[in-house]
Amino acid sequence: MNTALTIAGSDSSGGAGIQADIKTMTANGVFAMSAITALTAQNTTGVTDIFETTPHFLAEQLDAVFTDIFPDAVKIGMVSSAALIETIAERLRFYEAKHIVVDPVMVATSGSKLLRDDAITALTEKLLPMAEVVTPNIPEAEILSGLTITDAAGMEAAAQKISEAYGCAVLCKGGHKVNDADDLLWRDGKAQWFHGERIANPNTHGTGCTLSSAIASNLAKGYDLTASVERAKAYISGCLSAMLDLGHGSGPMNHMFELKSRFI
Numbered sequence: 279m280n281t282a283l284t285i286a287g288s289d290s291s292g293g294a295g296i297q298a299d300i301k302t303m304t305a306n307g308v309f310a311m312s313a314i315t316a317l318t319a320q321n322t323t324g325v326t327d328i329f330e331t332t333p334h335f336l337a338e339q340l341d342a343v344f345t346d347i348f349p350d351a352v353k354i355g356m357v358s359s360a361a362l363i364e365t366i367a368e369r370l371r372f373y374e375a376k377h378i379v380v381d382p383v384m385v386a387t388s389g390s391k392l393l394r395d396d397a398i399t400a401l402t403e404k405l406l407p408m409a410e411v412v413t414p415n416i417p418e419a420e421i422l423s424g425l426t427i428t429d430a431a432g433m434e435a436a437a438q439k440i441s442e443a444y445g446c447a448v449l450c451k452g453g454h455k456v457n458d459a460d461d462l463l464w465r466d467g468k469a470q471w472f473h474g475e476r477i478a479n480p481n482t483h484g485t486g487c488t489l490s491s492a493i494a495s496n497l498a499k500g501y502d503l504t505a506s507v508e509r510a511k512a513y514i515s516g517c518l519s520a521m522l523d524l525g526h527g528s529g530p531m532n533h534m535f536e537l538k539s540r541f542i
């Protein structure tokens with residue numbers, strides 16, 4: 279069985295973070311492992327507190343995973359401090375980790391900051407150059423590129439700038455657009471668009487975590503980056519189309535949409 283590791287924060291409400299990643303990897307047919315960077319006290323309306331793990335304990339989790347079940351792909355999500363980012367970069371380099379997908383999580387949809395301001399440089403200088411693909415949403419792509427994005431050409435310009443600065447492919451996600459949910463992959467100097475019908479579901483908590491984990495799962499299974507993104511888009515559309523409605527805010531998605539007829 280193929281294996282994938284998520285390095286991310288825990289979301290107590292189960293919609294984003296480690297919990298979304300493990301559901302996604304499992305539903306995409308890979309064995310999921312985790313190294314937890316922080317616990318968040320979080321629900322569909324917001325994050326009330328964050329308790330970071332220590333760099334030492336994060337390194338211990340990574341050592342435990344890599345020395346036993348070597349992951350076929352790694353997804354990195356919420357990592358709030360520069361010290362934790364440096365630990366991840368050092369350990370992944372030491373183990374020569376493959377197929378690294380970086381979701382540069384900065385702010386939750388609910389508005390809570392998940393990355394300290396002084397950690398952005400560590401993220402760009404240590405993690406982005408190791409990534410096979412980095413998956414910013416539009417506000418994150420604006421911060422990483424220093425450009426303002428108002429249309430498709432703006433997504434391409436920002437993705438190109440990030441890709442050239444850090445030497446990685448960039449998937450600029452279109453979830454924050456109004457008319458469609460098209461995502462743009464910039465790789466090797468070329469743009470490739472992935473069309474997504476906009477689904478009228480206000481419950482989008484964890485979409486970014488889910489997409490990046492689905493991409494990592496497909497890379498772990500041996501698909502190339504284009505096929506991995508295509509399959510991940512189909513997966514997220516299925517999760518959103520299942521129209522789960524839980525909680526008082528922007529709720530989580532249904533990862534069990536394909537299993538329903540068999541087990542539920």
Ligand SMILES: Nc1ncnc2c1ncn2[C@@H]1O[C@H](COP(=O)(O)OP(=O)(O)O)[C@@H](O)[C@H]1O
Pocket residue numbers: 414415416451452453454459460461474475476477478479482484485486487489511514515518
């Ligand atoms: N309403 C929607 N309908 C269809 N796809 C969506 C919708 N909202 C987000 N997506 C898709 O979910 C993925 C995550 O995008 P986005 O929401 O921008 O990320 P983030 O959660 O990091 O802000 C992208 O593939 C995006 O196109």
Ligand SMILES: Cc1ncc(COP(=O)(O)OP(=O)(O)O)c(N)n1
Pocket residue numbers: 286287288289294295296318320355356383385386387388392482483484485486487488
């Ligand atoms: C623990 C944790 N990690 C990441 C996020 C952000 O999730 P994401 O899918 O990028 O976006 P939203 O769920 O905020 O739309 C989080 N909230 N918690």
